[in-house]
Amino acid sequence: MVDHDEITAARRALGRHLAHLRKEAGHTQHGLARLVQYGRSSVANTETGRQHPERPFWTRCDRVLRTGGVLTAEYDRIADLHHRRHRLAATPGSINAAVWWEPEDTITARRSALATAADDARLKHLEDEIRQAIADNERYPPGALVARLRPLRVSIDQLMAGRQHPPQRARLYAAAAHLSGLLAALALDLRAFHVAHAYAAEAFDLAHAAEQPDTQAWARATQSLIAFYTGNHRDALAYAEDGLRHAGTGPHRIRLMINGQARALAHLGDRDGVDRAVGRAFDLLAEHPPDGQEVSTSLTLGPYCPTRAAANAATAYLTLGHPTDVTRHLTTAIVAFDTAQLRGPQALSRLDLATAHLHADDPDQAAELALQALALTAEHRFESVHQRTHQFLTAAHSLRHHPQIRDVADLLADRRHPRTAPPAGLRSPT
Template identity: 65%
Template sequence: MADSDEIKTARRALGRRLAQLRKAAGHTQHGFSRLVQYGRSTVANTETGHQHPDRAFWSRCDTVLQTGGALAAEYDHIADLGRRRRLSAIQGTTPRSRPAAPTHTSPDAPGADGGFVLWELEESIDARRMTLKSATDDDARLAYLEHEVRQAITDNERLTPTVLMARMRPLRAYVDQLMAGRQHPPQRARLYTAAAHLSGILSALALDLRAFRVAHAYAAEAFDLADAAEQPDVQAWARATQSLIAFYTGDYHDALAYAQDGLRRASASPHRLRLTINGEARALARLGDHYGVDRAVDRAFTMLPGQPPGGPVSASLALGPYCPVRTAANTATAYLALGRTAGVTDHLTTAITAFDAAALAGPRALSRLDLATAHLHTDNPDPEQAATLAAEALTLTADQRFESVHQRARQFLASAQPFARHPQLRHVADMLADRTQLDATTPPALPSPP
């Protein structure tokens, strides 16, 4: 049975409505077709009324355009009209036109035949029910995203930044796709939390790849997402990440400000330890505040009794507690920046043992560079042992090329200026120059001996 003129007109009107909503949302037909996962020709033909896709198409359009199910509801109305016409043909009666299913039930809502509509169409009720049931799919997607984020945090100091960045970039596009959907409030909060963690990871990777402005942008986005999710714990984590980026880009006042703001938000969060020792103490050390560093270190070690001393080494971007080993290593870094070596060797020896056992290239290199610097600041400096440790550090991270390691190596070489004639220190300077591909106009890290 051929479609009636009324049904054809309704389908063309629905197609025009789709085109209007798509354009208002700023989508091209090609871009929109990718979002709804149908061909561009399907979108184009539907908008002109030449193609009549099934309900799944309209549901996807509602999701992308956030219409609240309006398009699928109109599709249901047209489908119902077609069913009633077919039934009328069988019964030999003439069906009357019927308006779209009302969005609420009321005895005062007149029907097309002058009667009253006391209930909605069954299809509309089923459509709402399916929207609720889609939460199961959303849970699966969110669980996948959260797993990938946790795995990336674990891999951050094990894989090269380039490899991990390539793995994370498609996830960022996936997050945007999910954000175009309509999740229930608890799922929406989970989505924003995972997105915040993802942007924080990307900021750390951008830092290691020396894309400093991109690193700052990702870190700021991480905090904005955490703020939108209204999750103080995630806000504290994002502030710790912003502090890390600011520290390695030389913005020590910003690094301190972000750490202190994170502490205000953290309350009883496990991120307080990381914010205190990795953020506050190291920034204060670079600003020359001896008293502030002592207070921060004391607070950090006061927080440690709740942490198992023999537990695993936490990740640098840990979503949970910061471990005692990293606390000791960051304490050493802060005190070395102030030129103080008392107790530093013990902290670093413990840290190196743990980092070696965990096979974490970045921390293994950074702790060796700090220990190398400590060997230069003792009453009996040992430049040969210092050079050996520095060379080990650069060898350990030959593939990763972490920016943090490069910076710490430059700081070590600056401390080694009084021993510039030592051949092994010259070798370390050459290794760093090869690694960072220093511009020919940049002066060497150590002056050439006369």
């Protein structure tokens, strides 16, 4: 009869062989785990013989480590020994004929599946990557970020098809919601408006399914942003107000008030409403002091900073035709955005200030600021910058023959007809 200790020894030897091949290939346990799409603990436990993964694990290791199939072949040999042992144990008259018990390895495999379907290390990697992409959203071209997010989308879909403990499942849904919200903003920048709406709605649905009010508030703020830049200002206001109901006392209230309510109300002509929203937002800044001097990102998972709030207030007051308020709010904001090298805000704040200079009868300075904005985003495709430049040119219509104003118009026309098409939006999972 095949001895149990023989099988155990063979499995440990296979684990040691995996560790040897991994080190020779220059991979850490965490690095190999990412490549074979298992948790780091799975790799570690397998190498020490405490865990016995199924055949797909070994075929992935063979492929990544380019072993020629030696690991899978040894796994198959050990599996054959295991099956022979249990067939003999189940033979009538055998001393081990207690066939009502599940094999020990079946129980171990089930425990492993529960523990490693989405371990903390893999979830943390996804969360960190999504946070970094949100931080890079206004620094790099949207098309480049879309390409960077493709493998994250695949990883999240794989995890969502598996099993996790409830706390891990909640984290996974939050990560999926944040990824969909980020993809919505990128689709907006790339003028894929229907895709943007679909991703933003998906972000809220994921947060709603997970019953996470904070993530729901963040998703509503993103939906408000999409609605604002697609000209649906009443929808933008409605999303912002519903987001505030979910936000409670959380950090997203500032963004919802200043980016959502104030700007939408300005387009609806409600000066008093804008003043109230801006005032409440700045009052809330005292409850959420900034963490250091960094400028918060547009899709921040925390509270808006004073610089971001000031820039959004300036946009609202510009819509109402109050250039003095615009200049007051942008005096320090532009310097902060320049220091942070956030290309989108650098351009948008200059365009708002440029339009304010038009109201102050200073076309030369206005045109110079607009040209700076377009130069800063020459390698990017920001729909918000395109729209704000168009608004600047509309305000400058009576000065359309001014040489520098014509330069702004020509540059905008060139951007509307790029040499290469933007990448298509990612397909939203169903």
